[in-house]
Amino acid sequence: MRRREIWGTLSGPARFLVVNQFGVWLGFFLVVPLLATRGTVELGISSAAVGLVLGWRTFSQQGLMFGAGLFADRIGLRAALLIGSAARSVSLVMLAFAEQLWSLLVAITVFGLAGSLIAPSTRAYLGVAAGERRSEAFALFNSASVLGSAIGPLIAVAASPLGFRTTCLLAAVVFTAMAVGQLRVLPPAPTPTAPALKQAVLAILRSRRLLRFSASASGQYAVWNGAFLLLPLEATRLTGYAAVGTGTVFVLIAVTTVALQVRLLVLQRRLGTIRAAAAGVALTAVGFGAVVATRAGWPEDVVPGGGQLVPIGLLLVGTVVIAAGNALAVPPIQDLTAALAPPGQVAAAYGINGLFAGTVSAVVVPLVGRVDDLGQASGQRWTAPALVCLVALVSALAVRLMYRNADS
Incomplete structure (x- = not known):
């Protein structure tokens, strides 16, 4: 089966989530590769401090993803995805205007928390929306991720003369557009069916x-x-x-x-x-x-x-x-x-x-x-x-x- 044929078998929400994933990685790689230069060259922060910022980003996203997944199951996958995308837009605006280490850490914390909501809710929603075509949907989903991660740095390099702040705001626009699309395309279903928190963790x-x-x-x-x-x-x-x-x-x-x-x-x-x-x-x-x-x-x-x-x-x-x-x-x-x-x-x-x-x-x-x-x-x-x-x-x-x- 060809890519176009697979695309034709997917539901509207599943198709949108594939496109959404491209936008997520595009927006991510517009900014993250530039953080080291922003911190050390433009703001005069030490390499160790920039390493702290980047390491904290990973921890605040991956380390909290389990809790974010539990939260998404309880409030609904679309709601969690919307909150995550909106928070990512806000964090990018914060990054654009952060000029000290503490403000970078605050902004990157919100950035990571947003990612901890986006990742599990997107995958869970796609798994439900794709139905029996789950493997095929995740194949297109992975292609969209890699394509976004390749194009993002290229755009970031091309946009570098405009400055870090402009690039951050451009990425914020990408995530805002994704949130608007989520609100318009994705139905609120599937209805949350998760058990109470204690039972959910134990399960x-x-x-x-x-x-x-x-x-x-x-x-x-x-x-x-x-x-x-x-x-x-x-x-x-x-x-x-x-x-x-x-x-x-x-x-x-x-x-x-x-x-x-x-x-x-x-x-x-x-x-x-x-x-x-x-x-x-x-x-x-x-x-x-x-x-x-x-x-x-x-x-x-x-x-x-x-x-x-x-x-x-x-x-x-x-x-x-x-x-x-x-x-x-x-x-x-x-x-x-x-x-x-x-x-x-x-x-x-x-x-x-x-x-x-x-x-x-x-x-x-x-x-x-x-x-x-x-x-x-x-x-x-x-x-x-x-x-x-x-x-x-x-x-x-x-x-x-x-x-x-x-x-x-």
């Missing part, structure tokens, strides 16, 4: 398969974040140009995802949902194997006179494989999360999934960065991508072993 904590799956699949999120850390660094090292290297990586990831996402649904059906999730994460490990090769130095020895062409080629191939693996893994992971949710608690299930993913990523990605620093200093530059490769393999194995006797 999630007693869902052992959901908790085990969320823990097993959390490596996928950490690996994806590791890709966004290491791939631009390696592309910059090989080309000598940060803008060219980073832009190439983002565009290649987007093109690969959009080109292969729907085609990979055929493979997902052949493998089964569980095997497809595990295979996708394992495929990202293969991609990082190519990055290990670019840093190990052996291509120059094997291909005399190859210069930088061989490692650049390996990096491009590795980037494509990583993007393809992520495109294969994400839809079944999202599908399984919804399938394992207790009745009436789909948003909470996505929330606990996000909590595991964010926690593991918060540990793994800084560790990868530290290993990369040590590897650069010692000449063992391959160690950081090798660590990401190992995390991917462990996660893939955990997902597969968890369901080794399941009928997928």
Whole structure:
């Protein structure tokens, strides 16, 4: 089935949520990549303080996603999504005018809280609105996410002469437009059916398969974040140009995802949902194997006179494989999360999934960065991508072993 055919089978709300996801990531990446420069260069804040701001953003979103999911199940998914989008618009206006560390922290806290509401409510609503087409809908949903994350930084770079404040206000307009669309397109259904708060929390904590799956699949999120850390660094090292290297990586990831996402649904059906999730994460490990090769130095020895062409080629191939693996893994992971949710608690299930993913990523990605620093200093530059490769393999194995006797 082609992308256009899948699009035609989705309901109006499901289609809008795919477009909405593109807007969410576009608006996010219009601003977040510029925060480091805004803090250190324009406001004179130390790199450590900017790191605090960025780390707090991750914690305030991923760390609170479970609670936000419980809240969304109780008040209704559309209401939670509207509140989250409105709060994200407000936070962007606050960021535009924040000029001190404390005001940046306040603005980024609201920014993260908004994201903690948007993420689980959007996924839960899409899972309900798509019905039997859930896997197909999440495939388009993931394509929209990656496309927005690729186009956002490019627009941010193009708009940089206008200044950080203007870019923030532009992103606020994007989220405001999404909120208006949510109000006009999305019906208030599905009606909240979540139990009382105590029972809701206990139901999630007693869902052992959901908790085990969320823990097993959390490596996928950490690996994806590791890709966004290491791939631009390696592309910059090989080309000598940060803008060219980073832009190439983002565009290649987007093109690969959009080109292969729907085609990979055929493979997902052949493998089964569980095997497809595990295979996708394992495929990202293969991609990082190519990055290990670019840093190990052996291509120059094997291909005399190859210069930088061989490692650049390996990096491009590795980037494509990583993007393809992520495109294969994400839809079944999202599908399984919804399938394992207790009745009436789909948003909470996505929330606990996000909590595991964010926690593991918060540990793994800084560790990868530290290993990369040590590897650069010692000449063992391959160690950081090798660590990401190992995390991917462990996660893939955990997902597969968890369901080794399941009928997928």
